[in-house]
Amino acid sequence: MSIASKYNPAEVEDKWYKHWMDQKFFHAQVNPEKEPYTIVIPPPNVTGVLHMGHMLNNTIQDVLIRKARMEGKEACWVPGTDHASIATEAKVVAMLREKGIKKSEIGRDEFMKYAWEWKEKYGGIILEQLKKLGASCDWDRTSFTMDEGYYKAVVQVFVDLYRKGFIYRDLRMINWDCEAKTALSNEEVMYKEDGEKSVLYHIRYQIKDSKEFVVIATQRPETIMGDTGIAVNPKDPRFTHLIGKKAIVPFINREIPIIADEYVELDFGSGCLKITPAHDPNDYELGKKHNLEVIDTINLDGTLNERCEMPEYVGKDRFIVRKMIVKKMREAELLVKEEDFITKIGRSERTNTVVEPKLSLQWFIKMKEISRTALKAVEEDEIQLHPPKFKNTYRHWMENVKDWCISRQLWWGHRIPAWFLPDGDFVVANTEEEALKLAQEKSPNITLADLKQDEDVLDTWASSWLWPMAVFNGFENFDEKSGRIEQPNAELAYFYPTKVLVTAPEILFFWVARMIIAGYEYMGEMPFKDVYLTGIVRDKQGRKMSKSLGNSPDPIELMQKYGADGVRTGMLFSSPAGNDLPFDEKLCEQGRNFSNKIWNAFRLLKGLDVVQTPSSNAEKVAIQWMENRLNQALVEIEDHYGKYRISDALMGTYKLIWDDYCAWFLEMIKPAYGDPISEETLNSSIAIFEKLLKVLHPFMPFITEELWHSMGTRGEKDCIIVAEWPKAATYDKGIIDAASLAFELISQIRNIRSSKGISPKEPLELIIKTEKPEAYSQFQQLIEKLGNLSSIQFNGNAPEMSFSFIINSDECAIPAGNNVDLEKEKAEMLKELEYAKGFLDSVMKKLGNERFVNNAPAQVLQNEQNKKADAEAKIKTLEESLAKMG
């Protein structure tokens, strides 16, 4: 038989993925006999393409879900996508623009047709890419946040929250995107890290009925026409005499009061602050406090309107007006100073335009009360965050939670279920018919034609916060009276709460916290037990991977190059929960090398000739050790999984296979070249190998499935993906320790060979001076085999010319024969002697300390005394040998 010496993933991956799909192994259903294990995917945006962040995130989910499936749980991983209202709308608008179509010209219904078309075309790309990764999602359950039932659920929740009094409409200072013409949540406003260059203009305002001026400093001179006050600090002696007087706004000659407020900093700018309540959140608050007029001079598209009282500026963009007015001021000698200034300007995450603070009527959710249970749940560890450091962040946010602006001036999304009556009043209802009924209660003659539905849609997160319930159609049983899902349908009752949510810490508040809030509000129960927060995938230089930097590798290409298994393990090798992952292709290479290692272990097992004999004693010991070692490793690996230490679980598996199985075990049982292997030994070795494949399967699903089937003939349903997870049995620590001692000894022998230039092929003798020869007896034959020893002699006399070393306080010697270089030997021994003396010194210092001797526990003391004895013995032999050498 000839098997390629290199594993070729391309040949097997698609084959097995298709097989798993055909056999419906990913599909989960209500099954009272089994414990459910549910994960809902963080739904990627329909605009997205697979990036490295998704790779990391979904690999972790797949590892967890595959392990659960093998453990006999009903493993359900629900995939889906998020409609991502602003991101998608921006893409569709851009696409239409290329076709020469303007959104405003085609109207809402027509636009939505294009948007849906766009979603159908591109929305599924990312899910298809996840299949290449091996993601074992239940594709029959693929959900979308604007599916019919989901849409209905979002509306129901809006109506319910309105009825419960959690939703209100208010005039607020919000972040306005002048390009997308929509409000943005605080979370959608980005700030450049180092700020942006700006100019602080110092402008003179004349005091009314006086020759005096005040100088105010502003970055936004174009807003002065909206000024309705000037504030100074009451403690500022420069200005106390002005408080209560009036100042005059340049050009438009409006008289505005000078007021005193602690808010004004004494040492910033000129110490004098102009108040423009319509165009700055702080000014708005100040204005409210001091009852100042609000004059909104900027249109929704960022141009100035007639309220600015300067006809030449009307209809011009705010930044153009800034330039114009600065010039005008300069000419009028009103500009005292222009100061360069670094400021953090907010920009829209989606359109990158400078965000305009704007007063606007928006819908809000009151957050304080509704989030109380959600705060407590994490606080008291009912829901656990991994790593736990995020608990603090969570608490801090939840305790200071602000009301949530949920309306967006967009079309793509869930339209707000509020209908306006001609008189400006409104009703909130699930459907138009219901709305009409409610409206008629207010005004009996009203008809459907009189009602006008709110044009706005909801913030994306106001739909995705229902995800863990909505993907199981949970809201079909929504009870309007109690405002809860009182009688969950069978699916929701079974799969909810989900087990773990795997997501990025950036959306802890956007999404995770809000899902927890919604879960308790509508199910009265947490949406998930654990939250695993991944890190950010960065490049080697520590930069975040981003499209604009072009530093993100294409995951699909990576998988073609290293195999999906290689990339999966590459992602996981060094990414503990919550830590950023500095990505390096080398990691994938390591993953690929690992697959190749396993492939070759299989080649060895498959390539051996078999003879019908029982195992030799040495082979029996090897098998016994490997089985015990496997059980020990299973306990360790299970512990890592339990703590969501996925990297550690992988490393444990990696070392178990590479070091213990391949490097030690296979070398132990491998027959001499050309010799056959005992059938019994081979069968045991294969049985162990298959167990190892199972343990590895969650990490490397493809190669393990391929090898599972290559080991022998298996039916199409006998797949490793559904094989039983090996349970850890108790293990005998004695044989593991005996093996460790043997390995240490073998390493020392190899070390001697390597440093003395003795070929591995030359058999050597070994003499061990020990009080406990039985410690070596179990592994004696294996030590001889792996160390290539002709004999091991206990407590015999070593010739003078020997290489010696110490194992476990036992002195070992290898007769040097003619392999000796006296000078070199002497130098090495001197070095060793020095080290031993230094070591003894440190031990003696400890033992000479009376307080240590009196206070340390007996065990610790005994240890130190043993160390002393060892060191002394070593020094003695070294000195003797050196004396003999002259």
Add this chain to the structure above:
RNA sequence: GGGAGUAUAGCUCAGUUGGUUUAGAGCACCUGCCUUACAAGCAGGGGGUCGUAGGUUCGAAUCCUACUACUCCCACCA
């Protein structure tokens, strides 16, 4: 400005309630090997005064204090 976190080998990280050698792993590095499972490999090796300064203790990477550096989150000065 408020809050949180981190600092251990070249890199990424372990180090469980202070106590088994003068601190471990993977990768990287160096040396020697094309030893018929695997050069995508084998064998061996070097490398850290555990961020700095104090303190507690018989004993500190581990506990305490201060400092320094970096990271993240929140708020944000016109």
